[in-house]
Amino acid sequence: MSDNILQVRDLCMSFFNKHGELPAVNHVSFDVERGKTLGIVGESGCGKSMTSLCVMGLYPQPQGKIVGGSILFQGRDMTKLPPRELHKIRGKGMAMIFQEPMTSLNPVLTIGDQIMETIRLHEHVSRQEAKRRAMEMIAMVGIPMPEKIFASCPHQLSGGMRQRAMIAMALSCDPELLICDEPTTALDVTVQSQILSLINRLKAQTGTSVMLITHDMGVINEMADTVIVMYAGQIVEQAATADLFAHPTHPYTSGLIQSIPPLNREVEELNVIPGSVPMLYELPKGCLFAPRCPYATARCAAERPDIVTASEGHQVRCFRCMPGWEGQ
Amino acid sequence: MSKRKQTQEYRSYYQVSWDILRKNRVAMFCLLIILMLTIIAIFAPYLTKYDPNATKPRDRFQSPNAEHPFGTDQYGRDILTRIFYGCRISLSVGIISQLIASLLGYFIGVCAGYFGGRTDSVLSFIIQVFSSFPFLLFSIAVMFILGPGLVNLYIALGLLGWTSTARLIRGEVLRIKNSEYIQACVVGGGSPFRVIMKHLLPNCVPILIITVTLGIPNAILSEASLSYLGLGVSPPTASWGSMISEAQPFIRGYTYYSLFPGLAIIITVLSFNLLGDGLRDALDPKLRS
Amino acid sequence: MAEPLLRVSNLKKYYSLKTGKLLGGKTTVKAVDGISFDLEAGQTLGIVGESGCGKSTMGKTIIRLIEPTSGIIMLDGEDFTALSGQDLKRARRKMKLIFQDPFASLNPRMTVKDIIGENIDIDHTYATKAERDDRIREVMEQSGLNLDYMDRYPHEFSGGQRQRIGIARAIVLPPKLVICDEPVSALDVSIQAKIINLLKKLQKDMGLSYIFISHDLSVVKHISDRVGVMYLGHMMELADKRSLYSNPLNPYTQALISAIPKLPGETTQDKIELAGDIPSPANPPTGCCFHTRCPYAKPICAEVRPELKQVGDDHWCACHRV
Numbered sequence: 001m002s003d004n005i006l007q008v009r010d011l012c013m014s015f016f017n018k019h020g021e022l023p024a025v026n027h028v029s030f031d032v033e034r035g036k037t038l039g040i041v042g043e044s045g046c047g048k049s050m051t052s053l054c055v056m057g058l059y060p061q062p063q064g065k066i067v068g069g070s071i072l073f074q075g076r077d078m079t080k081l082p083p084r085e086l087h088k089i090r091g092k093g094m095a096m097i098f099q100e101p102m103t104s105l106n107p108v109l110t111i112g113d114q115i116m117e118t119i120r121l122h123e124h125v126s127r128q129e130a131k132r133r134a135m136e137m138i139a140m141v142g143i144p145m146p147e148k149i150f151a152s153c154p155h156q157l158s159g160g161m162r163q164r165a166m167i168a169m170a171l172s173c174d175p176e177l178l179i180c181d182e183p184t185t186a187l188d189v190t191v192q193s194q195i196l197s198l199i200n201r202l203k204a205q206t207g208t209s210v211m212l213i214t215h216d217m218g219v220i221n222e223m224a225d226t227v228i229v230m231y232a233g234q235i236v237e238q239a240a241t242a243d244l245f246a247h248p249t250h251p252y253t254s255g256l257i258q259s260i261p262p263l264n265r266e267v268e269e270l271n272v273i274p275g276s277v278p279m280l281y282e283l284p285k286g287c288l289f290a291p292r293c294p295y296a297t298a299r300c301a302a303e304r305p306d307i308v309t310a311s312e313g314h315q316v317r318c319f320r321c322m323p324g325w326e327g328q
Numbered sequence: 329m330s331k332r333k334q335t336q337e338y339r340s341y342y343q344v345s346w347d348i349l350r351k352n353r354v355a356m357f358c359l360l361i362i363l364m365l366t367i368i369a370i371f372a373p374y375l376t377k378y379d380p381n382a383t384k385p386r387d388r389f390q391s392p393n394a395e396h397p398f399g400t401d402q403y404g405r406d407i408l409t410r411i412f413y414g415c416r417i418s419l420s421v422g423i424i425s426q427l428i429a430s431l432l433g434y435f436i437g438v439c440a441g442y443f444g445g446r447t448d449s450v451l452s453f454i455i456q457v458f459s460s461f462p463f464l465l466f467s468i469a470v471m472f473i474l475g476p477g478l479v480n481l482y483i484a485l486g487l488l489g490w491t492s493t494a495r496l497i498r499g500e501v502l503r504i505k506n507s508e509y510i511q512a513c514v515v516g517g518g519s520p521f522r523v524i525m526k527h528l529l530p531n532c533v534p535i536l537i538i539t540v541t542l543g544i545p546n547a548i549l550s551e552a553s554l555s556y557l558g559l560g561v562s563p564p565t566a567s568w569g570s571m572i573s574e575a576q577p578f579i580r581g582y583t584y585y586s587l588f589p590g591l592a593i594i595i596t597v598l599s600f601n602l603l604g605d606g607l608r609d610a611l612d613p614k615l616r617s
Numbered sequence: 618m619a620e621p622l623l624r625v626s627n628l629k630k631y632y633s634l635k636t637g638k639l640l641g642g643k644t645t646v647k648a649v650d651g652i653s654f655d656l657e658a659g660q661t662l663g664i665v666g667e668s669g670c671g672k673s674t675m676g677k678t679i680i681r682l683i684e685p686t687s688g689i690i691m692l693d694g695e696d697f698t699a700l701s702g703q704d705l706k707r708a709r710r711k712m713k714l715i716f717q718d719p720f721a722s723l724n725p726r727m728t729v730k731d732i733i734g735e736n737i738d739i740d741h742t743y744a745t746k747a748e749r750d751d752r753i754r755e756v757m758e759q760s761g762l763n764l765d766y767m768d769r770y771p772h773e774f775s776g777g778q779r780q781r782i783g784i785a786r787a788i789v790l791p792p793k794l795v796i797c798d799e800p801v802s803a804l805d806v807s808i809q810a811k812i813i814n815l816l817k818k819l820q821k822d823m824g825l826s827y828i829f830i831s832h833d834l835s836v837v838k839h840i841s842d843r844v845g846v847m848y849l850g851h852m853m854e855l856a857d858k859r860s861l862y863s864n865p866l867n868p869y870t871q872a873l874i875s876a877i878p879k880l881p882g883e884t885t886q887d888k889i890e891l892a893g894d895i896p897s898p899a900n901p902p903t904g905c906c907f908h909t910r911c912p913y914a915k916p917i918c919a920e921v922r923p924e925l926k927q928v929g930d931d932h933w934c935a936c937h938r939v
């Protein structure tokens with residue numbers, strides 16, 4: 001049990017605006033095991049990025065506020081730490097890489113300076129030592145000619161190189177947890193496959209745990225050990241990756257998987273999920289997915305289901321997995 | 329998704345802008361003042377019992393009193409009446425010259441931005457040349473050539489105010505001319521004229537509204553300066569600038585004469601400037617989000 | 618054999634680019650460098666490739682939104698490249714474009730009705746406004762748009778809805794060929810599926826031909842009959858989709874297919890991981906443009922550019938190995 005590097009329990013984060021309280025992250029609980037990859041998948045607006053920003057303590061403030069739950073990282077509750085402590089954990093304890101590296105790299109500093117800065121921010125080392133370590137990191141992420149890249153500014157690099165530099169920066173302080181928010185969405189397929197295998201290789205080398213946020217089921221299948229499927233701020237299904245793809249149980253999960261054009265066979269028409277993701281200010285009263293669900297009943301429209309264990313290690317938020325469904 | 333909600337959310341760009349503007353108290357107050365000034369300008373003859381130009385030597389240099397709230401001038405003319413009539417000149421000079429300027433600025437800016445290449449080089453050069461003339465000296469020269477008079481004043485100020493509009497429009501057009509909706513129009517066989525009128529113009533209207541609003545006070549000030557120098561409207565027509573000019577010899581002994589037209593200029597210019605700022609906040613999509 | 622709807626031969630688009638050098642240094646970017654293909658009526662040709670491969674430029678060059686540097690585009694047996702003025706306008710009626718970015722492709726100051734009806738207004742197709750509006754209603758229904766939305770502005774719509782508006786605009790005067798430039802790349806999976814289904818339905822109902830440009834190989838496979846793979850302005854492989862996906866011959870195609878993140882049950886050969894990045898189109902490699910990253914490169918690959926050769930029944934490939 002103690003091998004969970006991150007324990008999120010009942011996390012609730014809401015935005016407050018003219019519509020009132022909007023639950024962007026709604027009673028989310030999950031664990032990240034040491035050395036494992038947790039995938040979070042969902043469509044835009046499902047709260048997957050917000051969840052990761054909450055874990056980092058980087059959610060938009062003051063519009064957003066954590067209204068409940070806890071985020072235990074190395075036994076400490078991130079939601080209760082003062083900003084100074086949080087700052088120490090970010091970078092050293094956990095690090096994050098983003099979809100568009102250009103926006104998270106400083107355009108006027110060289111890559112080398114930025115990596116060295118991260119190292120020296122968290123560890124008291126000399127400039128020489130920091131430079132040596134930065135060089136080592138650049139070489140480790142598979143950048144050819146580290147000296148040249150060390151002295152380059154972000155805009156001189158290609159998208160793939162920038163993402164590598166970002167990863168080098170994130171890993172420079174040996175974080176226990178690496179949060180990757182759509183790390184390859186902006187990249188080409190061949191470069192995406194390089195970056196994904198790089199993340200896997202580094203994970204094996206350093207023993208870092210990874211939280212991978214993506215909308216791509218294929219990436220989840222190839223990278224994650226366990227998967228969380230999110231919909232409208234809630235976890236709707238949580239299972240080991242193989243289990244999830246073999247037995248997608250929540251209607252949203254199966255709908256999502258079936259709407260991807262398959263590579264291995266021909267289909268005449270793609271499966272579609274009717275309707276669209278509800279806005280946070282007009283969430284349905286019952287199950288959030290009920291208005292789009294082919295199996296919805298009167299009960300689904302009236303009350304919200306809890307997340308229940310459907311089988312060993314497989315949790316689903318659906319009345320169909322609860323005892324007594326068959327009778328309806 | 330509830331349909332009622334959607335209908336409620338349905339607001340056009342200008343409705344949203346109006347909502348933002350309405351919440352800006354300063355801008356709304358200025359708008360009120362400008363509306364009042366407009367009413368004064370239009371209905372000036374009905375608001376006062378005096379003739380602005382009829383001299384009455386008996387009533388010279390009266391201090392403000394019940395008969396003449398703002399006093400009278402050296403010919404015994406009612407200053408309030410002359411300010412009302414001057415309002416006509418100032419507002420019409422401001423508005424008409426700015427309309428000429430934005431029309432000119434829009435078409436030159438659009439042509440430079442949309443056609444690009446050599447057209448752009450030539451037009452941009454002309455813009456540069458025009459904007460490097462000293463404004464006042466150039467308008468003095470133009471007025472000198474055309475001769476004093478209201479219509480000439482419109483033309484002179486219109487000819488001079490277009491460069492900043494043209495530059496802003498050119499930038500905006502460069503930004504949106506490669507938009508996919510313009511490509512779609514071109515592919516559908518749309519002519520450049522159609523693109524300019526149907527796609528570029530509506531997207532430039534917010535800029536035009538802002539430049540006109542912010543250009544009007546400049547034009548009013550220029551009119552005042554030119555009239556002060558005797559190159560604006562010809563006497564005895566009342567204009568705020570010419571009134572101050574005529575009041576100059578008496579400024580020590582009889583301050584009211586120059587005070588009231590001066591205040592009128594300040595209030596009008598300030599109102600337009602503050603309203604322009606408010607409009608910019610409301611209309612600029614970059615400031616909005 | 619009947620004349621194909623579209624025959625593109627040796628299409629080239631070169632840009633000249635000023636280099637930073639002081640004395641007028643110029644380089645030529647070969648965005649599209651000698652592309653040829655045929656497209657039969659009612660068929661879909663998928664074009665895949667990574668960023669910078671020139672696939673979007675090619676699409677826009679075919680419709681002459683970008684003037685080609687050289688090459689011939691035969692549309693319906695007519696030399697489209699030679700047309701101008703009214704003839705060009707008339708011929709363009711047969712071709713329409715659907716764009717990638719559903720946010721940038723609709724004029725924010727026009728209502729849905731006017732956006733869709735613009736092509737009608739340009740061509741004065743209908744004499745009365747009532748007829749025009751009826752036609753707009755008809756295509757809105759065909760595209761799955763709620764008729765209540767006619768007088769709304771684009772900013773009130775989601776990405777999927779906006780893309781439907783873009784599609785309605787393209788088909789309001791029925792074209793023969795629609796060039797779809799990454800039409801679903803900006804959309805979520807479940808919405809993507811809806812748009813793809815719509816495009817397929819319209820193709821069946823109206824007999825449209827598509828050139829479907831995308832970087833997503835699974836989407837292209839689903840919607841296309843034939844698929845072309847582009848790399849740095851060149852066509853690397855062009856084939857019937859079944860033979861391309863089951864038997865890719867060009868090493869680039871092989872790498873591209875193996876790099877797709879797969880779902881369980883989808884055949885996975887060993888991953889071929891390419892070294893390095895895509896070279897800059899301003900400074901492409903000599904010989905075969907792929908030889909810098911190709912696992913099978915031989916000396917000849919750096920010197921001679923392989924031609925696109927027919928290697929099987931409707932299977933063309935540009936590689937020295939085949």
